[in-house]
Amino acid sequence: MEQYSFLRQLADSWVLLTLVLFFIGAIIFAWRPGSRPLHRDAAESIFRNEKRPAPEGEEEVE
Structure with missing residues (x-):
């Protein structure tokens, strides 16, 4: 009990x-x-490719 105390x-x-x-x-x-x-920048990073698709060759990160 001493260790507990x-x-x-x-x-x-x-x-x-x-x-x-x-x-x-x-x-x-x-x-x-x-x-x-x-x-x-961190808060808006999910909207970076909203108006046009990302260029080919860039992988999507999930």
């Missing part, structure tokens, strides 16, 4: 702190200055 205390304190810091880092990374064009 140690792991429970570890998960309640340090692992929780690590996950919160990781989450905040991910949010800061996504909202960093200059990332808007990258996100817009």
Whole structure:
């Protein structure tokens, strides 16, 4: 039972702190200055060949 108590205390304190810091880092990374064009390009990539077919020789990625 001593190992369980140690792991429970570890998960309640340090692992929780690590996950919160990781989450905040991910949010800061996504909202960093200059990332808007990258996100817009990723969001609109599925519509690139909507008006005309892709040129022959390019394979479709599924």
